[in-house]
Amino acid sequence: MIELEGVTVEFDDVTAIADVDLRIETGEFVTVVGPSGCGKTTLLRTIGGLQEPTGGRVHIRDRAPERAQTAGDVGFVFQRHTLFPWKSALENVTFLRSLAGREPNEADAQALLRSMGLEGFENARPDALSGGMKQRVAIARALHLGADVLLMDEPFGELDEITRDELGVEIRQLWRRERKTVVFVTHSVPEAVFLADRCLVMRGLPGRIDATFDVDLPEPRDEAVFGTRSFQEQVARVRRTLHESYD
Numbered sequence: 001m002i003e004l005e006g007v008t009v010e011f012d013d014v015t016a017i018a019d020v021d022l023r024i025e026t027g028e029f030v031t032v033v034g035p036s037g038c039g040k041t042t043l044l045r046t047i048g049g050l051q052e053p054t055g056g057r058v059h060i061r062d063r064a065p066e067r068a069q070t071a072g073d074v075g076f077v078f079q080r081h082t083l084f085p086w087k088s089a090l091e092n093v094t095f096l097r098s099l100a101g102r103e104p105n106e107a108d109a110q111a112l113l114r115s116m117g118l119e120g121f122e123n124a125r126p127d128a129l130s131g132g133m134k135q136r137v138a139i140a141r142a143l144h145l146g147a148d149v150l151l152m153d154e155p156f157g158e159l160d161e162i163t164r165d166e167l168g169v170e171i172r173q174l175w176r177r178e179r180k181t182v183v184f185v186t187h188s189v190p191e192a193v194f195l196a197d198r199c200l201v202m203r204g205l206p207g208r209i210d211a212t213f214d215v216d217l218p219e220p221r222d223e224a225v226f227g228t229r230s231f232q233e234q235v236a237r238v239r240r241t242l243h244e245s246y247d
C-alpha cells in the first residue's frame with residue numbers, strides 16, 4: 001500500500017504540490033490527469049523517492065520511498081525511454097535488475113520481451129527500435145526488476161495514437177496478469193479512464209487532488225471499449241471536471 005499524508009513539495013518560489021493525502025491499495029491501477037504544470041510529475045517523483053517532500057510523509061508498504069526504490073521495489077517508466085543506447089534490448093532489461101543487486105534471469109527477460117511483442121528484437125540496440133518498441137523494452141525492464149510498484153510518467157506521450165491505444169490495451173492486460181500497483185500520469189483523458197481502477201484529477205498550482213473517479217468498465221478491456229457509451233460517458237465526466245478546474 002502507498003500512503004501520502006499531507007505531502008507538500010516546495011521549490012524555490014513554487015509550491016508544486018500542497019498537502020496531498022492519498023492512499024493507493026496494493027494491486028490498484030491509479031491514473032493521474034491534470035493541466036500542464038499542476039504537479040503530476042512532482043507527485044509521482046515524490047511517491048518514488050526521487051523527490052523529497054518538504055512537508056508530510058510518504059510510505060510504500062511502511063517504508064520510506066527511497067528505501068523501497070533502492071531495494072528495487074519501485075520501477076519507473078518515463079516519457080523518454082532512458083535505455084542504454086549501447087546495450088541490446090535484452091541487456092537493457094537484465095542490466096537494471098543486476099544494478100538492484102538481484103540475479104538477472106535471461107529466460108525470464110526473454111519471455112517478457114516476447115510477451116511485449118518483441119520476439120526477434122532481443123539483440124537490437126535502441127536506435128534500431130521504433131518509439132513504441134523502446135517503451136515496450138522500458139516496461140519489460142521495470143517488470144524484470146521485480147518491482148511491485150510501477151510509476152509511469154506519460155510513458156506513451158511521444159507515440160502515435162494507434163500505438164498508444166495498443167499499448168494501453170497491453171498494459172491493462174499485463175496488469176491483470178501481474179497485479180502490480182501502478183500509478184500512471186497522462187495528459188490523455190481517454191487513456192486515463194481506459195487504464196484506471198481509479199482516476200485522479202489534479203489542479204494547480206499548488207497541485208492538489210481535485211476529484212477522484214472510480215472507473216467502471218468491463219474486463220478484459222480491449223479496443224472495443226473505446227466505442228462504448230459507458231466509456232464515453234466516463235471520459236466526458238472526467239473532462240468536465242478538468243475544464244471546471246480551469247475556470
Ligand SMILES: Nc1ncnc2c1ncn2[C@@H]1O[C@H](COP(=O)(O)OP(=O)(O)OP(=O)(O)O)[C@@H](O)[C@H]1O
Pocket residue numbers: 011012014015016034035036037038039040041042043205
Ligand atoms: N526541480 C524543480 N525546480 C523548480 N521548480 C520545479 C521543479 N520541478 C517542477 N517544478 C515546478 O513545479 C510545478 C509542477 O511541475 P510538474 O512537472 O510536477 O507538473 P506536471 O503537471 O507534471 O507538468 P506537465 O504536465 O507539463 O509535465 C511547475 O510550476 C514546475 O515549474
